[in-house]
Amino acid sequence: MRHRGFTLIEVLVSLAIFALAAVSLGAAYSNVILGRIALQQDEQRLDDIARCRAALMETPGFDDVESGGDIHLPGGRTAHWKGKIEATAVSDLFAVQLTAEIEPTNGGEAEEVTETRMLLRPTWSIPSDRQKIRDEARQRLEKERGYKEADGNSAFISAPTRGKKLVPGQTGANGKGGKGQPATPTNGKNGQPTKGGQPGGQPAARPAKR
Numbered sequence: 001m002r003h004r005g006f007t008l009i010e011v012l013v014s015l016a017i018f019a020l021a022a023v024s025l026g027a028a029y030s031n032v033i034l035g036r037i038a039l040q041q042d043e044q045r046l047d048d049i050a051r052c053r054a055a056l057m058e059t060p061g062f063d064d065v066e067s068g069g070d071i072h073l074p075g076g077r078t079a080h081w082k083g084k085i086e087a088t089a090v091s092d093l094f095a096v097q098l099t100a101e102i103e104p105t106n107g108g109e110a111e112e113v114t115e116t117r118m119l120l121r122p123t124w125s126i127p128s129d130r131q132k133i134r135d136e137a138r139q140r141l142e143k144e145r146g147y148k149e150a151d152g153n154s155a156f157i158s159a160p161t162r163g164k165k166l167v168p169g170q171t172g173a174n175g176k177g178g179k180g181q182p183a184t185p186t187n188g189k190n191g192q193p194t195k196g197g198q199p200g201g202q203p204a205a206r207p208a209k210r
Contacts, residue, residue, distance in 0.1 A: 081099065083096050091133045
């Protein structure tokens with residue numbers, strides 16, 4: 001009994017399908033490898049920038065920050081950093097621009113990275129400039145609030161009682177009543193005011209007719 005084999009066309013089609021599958025798998029594997037390499041390089045770059053930032057933060061002197069310095073990085077590489085300091089409208093708060101030239105891992109030209117951070121450094125402030133900023137801030141607050149600190153909290157008094165005389169017997173916003181008005185008498189039972197001014201709710205006696 002004779003068995004039928006594969007034809008040449010079927011073999012060629014199978015080889016073409018296998019070649020396409022191999023190319024697709026190879027491209028996917030290459031993309032994964034390149035992605036991991038790029039991720040490692042990005043992590044290394046972030047770590048290098050963090051080291052430069054830490055070197056700036058650890059430098060206490062104003063002039064030392066602007067002159068910068070060199071630090072050693074993993075892999076026998078070096079990086080040069082320097083900072084540019086600018087004062088802000090807030091006392092003792094400065095805007096520091098960090099510029100770092102980082103040597104890459106594969107050699108070649110150094111990469112320059114720039115970022116800006118806000119730092120609170122009282123030691124960098126000049127006493128006269130600090131006092132000037134605080135005076136300007138105090139004047140701005142007094143203008144917005146409408147009163148000075150030496151005047152007290154008159155701006156927070158409620159509007160209905162400000163500049164209004166209290167009626168005798170009326171209780172004001174501060175819990176004090178007017179003068180010259182006695183308290184309303186009550187019957188002593190349920191706290192209701194008495195009628196006619198007599199205890200027990202009885203009307204006052206009328207004078208006899210003549």
